[in-house]
Amino acid sequence: MNVANLSYFVKIMVGVSIVLFLYQSIPYVEDYLLWMIIAFFFSCRYDLSAKQQYNQAKGNVIGSIFGLLFWLLGSKAAPLHTESTPLLLLIFIGVACVTLTCLTISLIEVIGTALTCFFVVMLYEHMHSSFEGALMRMVFCLLGCLMSLTLEAIEVKVRQRLE
Numbered sequence: 001m002n003v004a005n006l007s008y009f010v011k012i013m014v015g016v017s018i019v020l021f022l023y024q025s026i027p028y029v030e031d032y033l034l035w036m037i038i039a040f041f042f043s044c045r046y047d048l049s050a051k052q053q054y055n056q057a058k059g060n061v062i063g064s065i066f067g068l069l070f071w072l073l074g075s076k077a078a079p080l081h082t083e084s085t086p087l088l089l090l091i092f093i094g095v096a097c098v099t100l101t102c103l104t105i106s107l108i109e110v111i112g113t114a115l116t117c118f119f120v121v122m123l124y125e126h127m128h129s130s131f132e133g134a135l136m137r138m139v140f141c142l143l144g145c146l147m148s149l150t151l152e153a154i155e156v157k158v159r160q161r162l163e
Contacts, residue, residue: 007159008046011151015040018147032140035120039144042113044151052109057145059110060117062101064138067121070094071134074122094118117141 001009019037023030043056074090098118102111121137 003159003162004046007155011155012044014151015044015147029136029140032136035137036140036144036147038120039117039141040148041144042116043145043148054149055107055110056113057142057149058105058107059102059113060141060145062107063098063114063117063119064121064141066094066098066101066114067118068134068138070097070118071122072131091122094122 016037019033019040022036023033039060043052043060045052045056070090070093074087095115095118098114099111102108102114107114117138120141121134
């Protein structure tokens with residue numbers, strides 16, 4: 001196994017180990033750790049020269065923010081809820097906003113990631129009607145990206161020393 005393969009394998013296993021440790025250590029956040037690991041896997045890349053991790057993190061942020069905003073507009077438990085705005089219309093408008101935002105700021109390659117985060121934050125929490133849950137889901141998606149970025153920075157330094 002070459003250095004690049006080994007370091008990528010180690011990065012994935014360290015990320016999973018961190019999430020499993022948190023799962024065992026902090027039981028009241030276990031539901032949100034699923035989203036952390038998904039965000040980690042989305043932003044954990046093999047090719048360190050591509051700098052896709054940063055764009056993936058930006059996609060997670062965009063999708064999460066729009067998901068939270070549209071959850072606030074559509075959830076019956078949300079302070080901004082109105083009965084006159086149907087959920088399907090909010091989803092349609094939210095998808096348009098996420099997509100146009102990514103296109104406008106030239107993050108075309110992460111539109112799928114941003115839309116995934118939008119749906120994760122908005123729809124899951126819409127079914128459960130919890131602002132805290134929507135916010136926590138957003139936070140844990142961002143933590144997954146941050147974990148990937150941190151492990152990438154460590155990987156770059158280790159690989160530089162090995163080469």
